[in-house]
Amino acid sequence: MTLSAFDPQPATQTRPTTQPVHAGGVSPSAKVTRKILVLGATSGIAEAVCRIWASQGAQLFLVARNSEKLAAVAADLKTRGAAYIGTAVADLDDTDHHAELLSHAINSLTGMDVALLAHGILGDQPRAEQDFHHAAHILHTNFVAPVSLLTWLSNYCVQRRSGVLAVISSVAGDRGRKSNYLYGSSKAGLSAYLAGLRNRIDREGVTVMTIKPGPVDTPMTANMNVKKADVNKVAESIVKGIDKRVDTLYVPFQWAPIMWVVRHIPERFFKKLNL
Numbered sequence: 001m002t003l004s005a006f007d008p009q010p011a012t013q014t015r016p017t018t019q020p021v022h023a024g025g026v027s028p029s030a031k032v033t034r035k036i037l038v039l040g041a042t043s044g045i046a047e048a049v050c051r052i053w054a055s056q057g058a059q060l061f062l063v064a065r066n067s068e069k070l071a072a073v074a075a076d077l078k079t080r081g082a083a084y085i086g087t088a089v090a091d092l093d094d095t096d097h098h099a100e101l102l103s104h105a106i107n108s109l110t111g112m113d114v115a116l117l118a119h120g121i122l123g124d125q126p127r128a129e130q131d132f133h134h135a136a137h138i139l140h141t142n143f144v145a146p147v148s149l150l151t152w153l154s155n156y157c158v159q160r161r162s163g164v165l166a167v168i169s170s171v172a173g174d175r176g177r178k179s180n181y182l183y184g185s186s187k188a189g190l191s192a193y194l195a196g197l198r199n200r201i202d203r204e205g206v207t208v209m210t211i212k213p214g215p216v217d218t219p220m221t222a223n224m225n226v227k228k229a230d231v232n233k234v235a236e237s238i239v240k241g242i243d244k245r246v247d248t249l250y251v252p253f254q255w256a257p258i259m260w261v262v263r264h265i266p267e268r269f270f271k272k273l274n275l
């Protein structure tokens, strides 16, 4: 893990003043300089979300495993108006270092209003059907590692009775399908975990937000021949959803009724479909 700060301001310069985003309210995000931690910051979706936050003057701490991509994203966000950017290079599969990483990030930001968890892998479904180690890798990256991060982050937020934990799950977690049930089950576990965490800590002033995108045009779906949503539109919806402290956000919104129907197809028909 490599920790660094990308802050061209002199160390003695006063940091921008911040206000926490309080429970139940709609934050006027354009006027408030928020402290935002982004895990998986080189993801196509996270990058698009960060471009909006940077233009609002947010303070950002970015974590990703690819140092070159991370440096390019950090430099771009700085030019777009981010008030502060810190970075850390870390493989988020390495749960043993999560506590150290998160406390460094939050010290660097001098607080945290929002955390966005965006890292994830699609994996290779046919390979995972034959190779348990690959199946376990998908489950670890998409489910176990987020649970480790959220255990630390939720305790941090509960102690302060504030914060938004926004986590990218997927519509794929709403029902297992033969074409991607390893990825889908990792996201189903994540969505169920988030629902339970929300049920426990929403009353403590902490928002737990489950983001469920349908297919989005990012590197993850580059080889998928399906209709994909524009990543910048998805990012706008995510930023608005976080401002409104939405519990569960389907993006684009049409996926909410679509997945309602998919969840309610009787199993005797569903098992015969090629999905």
Ligand SMILES: NC(=O)c1ccc[n+]([C@@H]2O[C@H](COP(=O)([O-])OP(=O)(O)OC[C@H]3O[C@@H](n4cnc5c(N)ncnc54)[C@H](OP(=O)(O)O)[C@@H]3O)[C@@H](O)[C@H]2O)c1
Residues within 6 Å of the ligand: 040, 041, 042, 043, 044, 045, 046, 064, 065, 066, 069, 090, 091, 092, 093, 094, 118, 119, 120, 121, 122, 141, 168, 169, 170, 171, 212, 213, 214, 215, 216, 217, 218, 219, 220, 221
């Ligand atoms: N695109 C879609 O259609 C779609 C739909 C539903 C949900 N999602 C979810 O949205 C999130 C963002 O995905 P995306 O579409 O933006 O795809 P993406 O561009 O492929 O981003 C995935 C990111 O996760 C990072 N990552 C994977 N494993 C990691 C690890 N062990 N440690 C640190 N970083 C790791 C990748 O880093 P590297 O760049 O270094 O590989 C990459 O930056 C994911 O959770 C994904 O499951 C995507």
